[in-house]
Amino acid sequence: MTFNVQTIREQFPILSREVHGKPLCYLDNAASVQKPQAVIDAISGAMAGQYANVHRGLHTLANETTAAFEAARETVRCYLNAASTDEIVFTMGGTDGANLVGNVLGQEEIGEGDEIILSVMEHHSTIVPWHFLRERKGAVLKWLDVDADGRIDLDQYASLFTERTKLVAITHQSNVLGTVTPVKEMARIAHLHGAIILADGCQAAVHGPVDVQNLGVDFYVLTGHKTYGPTGIGVLYGKRAILDRLPPYRGGGEMIDVVEQDRVTYNVPPHRFEAGTPPILEVIGLGAALEWIMAQDIEGLRAHERALTDHAMEALRATNFIELYGEAKDKGPVVAFNLRGIHPHDVSTILDRQGVAVRAGHHCCQPLMKKLGVSATARASFAAYNTHDEVERLVESCRKAHDLLS
Structure with missing residues (x-):
């Protein structure tokens, strides 16, 4: 090519x-990229020729739209080299993905005195959700410094861990400095200390496919509008073993198994975290955008x-x-x-x-x-x-x- x-x-x-x-x-x-004709055509074509709600109908339009929706999930899985589509959760964007992680971890796994490590060059979308846990749960934020060019000292990073460290949140690429962080090594160090790591890939993912298995991260977020796709759609990759143990983020349709007057049971991932009617057209557009990138x-x-x-x-x-x-x-x-x-x-x-x-x-x-x-x-x-x-x-x-x- x-x-x-x-x-x-x-x-x-x-x-x-x-x-x-x-x-x-x-x-x-870096704020938002323009859209190729392939993405425009995918969205308008879905609206004009096959639109219906997904996962809920047995008629032809519902089946066609569900197939297109889930095909996009497979495209995302391929783009990120996730092990399974069960590890691909559709969100409203990168910010929503980070908030999802903060919410569900804060319900049961992060409490008073537990520590979260983040760098001073993070975007607010991967700062503020942890401030919520600081304010509401008593979590402690520990700040990793960077030099003037955004480079990270891995020795300093390793020194921040204690037995109370539960989460690391780090950008894969700075949206200001452009610095690409050593996520793979940071993930290795985090896991040595029993901590979970989330990487913000909103800036990195637009430049070509990402291998989350090689990076070794537990969570990875990206947003559609920065990857040649539409707004209002993003992705949270999460390791299945972690998603399995986490509680839901929002309640509603799709995320349930059984609802009775005195109890409710929840669906398996990724559907557990996708309450309500999803952004169907946006998902289809995101799939088209990632296919466009992979075709280059x-x-x-x-x-x-x-x-x-x-x-x-x-x-x-x-x-x-x-x-x-x-x-x-x-x-x-x-x-x-x-x-x-x-x-x-x-x-x-x-x-x-x-x-x-x-x-x-x-x-x-x-x-x-x-x-x-x-x-x-x-x-x-x-x-x-x-x-x-x-x-x-x-x-x-x-x-x-x-x-x-x-």
């Missing part, structure tokens, strides 16, 4: 539009994104008026930066007038912002459809912002 960015771009209808009279240069992919030249895609990242880092650094954040080796395609003396919100506004879409703010990573000594940054992030010409547009737009606002 050969990676061809122009062929890729032709599959994304939105890339043909203009913003403020200029061709769209979309560099906000994955190594070529990753090499393309690395080249864009290197190009952007070098070109922005050469301006002499831009501060870059995060230069870890083999980082993901995320570039956080600030124009010295100019607020990133103003930078983002000026760039938008040039048709260049970047993110600005704390990126739901306030502890990391504090570590970096800033309140916010601008952030450019790349996907399969971005080009080196767009990197040059980013740099030129930053020059215009500097000239206008400095």
Whole structure:
């Protein structure tokens, strides 16, 4: 297979539009990526030709939709190399997946004085659920520091464990610095101490299939809208042995076995954790998105994104008026930066007038912002459809912002 960015771009209808009279240069992919025609067609086709509720009907439309829904679960299983579809729980997103884990562990397995280890570069979605356990159950949060580039000291990490450590929550790739964490080794160390580990894969999973069995994690979360799929859908991978022992998250249809006036028994995983009518069309769209990724030249895609990242880092650094954040080796395609003396919100506004879409703010990573000594940054992030010409547009737009606002 050969990676061809122009062929890729032709599959994304939105890339043909203009913003403020200029061709769209979309560099906000760490927030949400655009959707290929294959995903759009999968969702609209399901609505137009076969839609019904799943798992509950015996008529043709119900059977067809259930088959498509469960085929998507198998696609996710394949994408993550999970041992079984029983380990794939559909959620509303990565945040919902993390909250599910926090809720069910907090019911029976994490209590007062139990410890949760997390790093200072976590997204709020894998910070706040543990604060809930701190507030409501008396759990203790232990913070793993990182250096300015987001690199983790594994010796320091190992030193945080005690006999009370129950859970580690760690990002697989930082959404600000792009740093890829040593999840596999962190999982090994966590298991030596009898702790469970959850990896936040919302940033990592978009760059190609993930092998959760090789990583050795107990839980892994990802979100559909960052993996070329729709919003409102995500995945929680959980080892079957752990899911089997955990109580339900929400109550309703699908997650039950028997309901009587004086008792209720619960379904087996994954259905135990999927109460109510699921996001049927979104699941089908997610399946199509992951199939789209797997159909690409994955190594070529990753090499393309690395080249864009290197190009952007070098070109922005050469301006002499831009501060870059995060230069870890083999980082993901995320570039956080600030124009010295100019607020990133103003930078983002000026760039938008040039048709260049970047993110600005704390990126739901306030502890990391504090570590970096800033309140916010601008952030450019790349996907399969971005080009080196767009990197040059980013740099030129930053020059215009500097000239206008400095």
